[in-house]
Amino acid sequence: MEEREDEKGKGSERWRAATGNLSEMAANLDSLQKLLVKKAVYIDQETFAKASLSSEQARTIKALEQRVDTLEREVDSAILAAAHARSEKRHAEAAQKAAELHTQEVTKELENTTKVFELHMEELHAKQEEISKRDNEIKLLEAIIQTLGGKE
Template sequence: MEEIEKGNKGGSEERWKGAVDNLTEMTSNLDSLQKLLVKKAVFVDDETFSKASLTSEQARTIKVLEQRVETLERGLDAAISAAARARAEKRQAEAAQKAAELRAQEITRELENTTKVFELHMEELRAKQDEISKRDGDIKLLEAIIQTLGGKESHSLNG
């Protein structure tokens, strides 16, 4: 039902537009005749009237085409501006991406350096732990020797 109403509405609008166009054409023709009368032309033969009508028709066509050209030029200008904005945004996005990539590389280098430092500390800790384990072993050996010697001394003192 709505489609029928829209169709009727669209047809009605087209008829009104056609009627307005006809009135505009008649106004233009009357203006052309008035201009001829202003030039003291009292009688206009059919040939002159036809030429004036043709000229008037051509002037209207030229005006419509000029308006269409202006509309297309505005559309073209808008498209050019939009393309320029898009290029600028693309350059900004590329610059931001490049900056992000550089930052990511910097962070990766920092992580690699931190990892290397951590590995060096781990190696140092392992070496210290090995040294402590070795000294622990030396201490236990010395304690065993001391106990062994201490045990012999107490046997010889007692005996």
């Protein structure tokens, strides 16, 4: 992160220096233009060509400065978008972990409920067996009573 800021700082320094140079060239061109307007009645072909070239360069420089500003804004926007995307990713990962933990808790609760259900089923079977045994004993005792009652 610091490296990116250092690179951005160095890049900004270079752009400031370039902008300063461009501003100085623009001032020189303005001075030359004023000099030509005030004092020159006639200039030779070479001087005119140099002045035209300087003027064209100044226009190009101005257009490039505007393009640099636009690109800097686009880079800043891209950096913000990337930071936002990283933040959203972290939130999504946290939500996924929370969902996984919830799933584990629900699964564990279901397993515990199943174990309890199995224990209750075993207990129910045991009670049914006990009832069946007692029912058989009652039937046997009734048969004995009927047999004994029939002899009297």
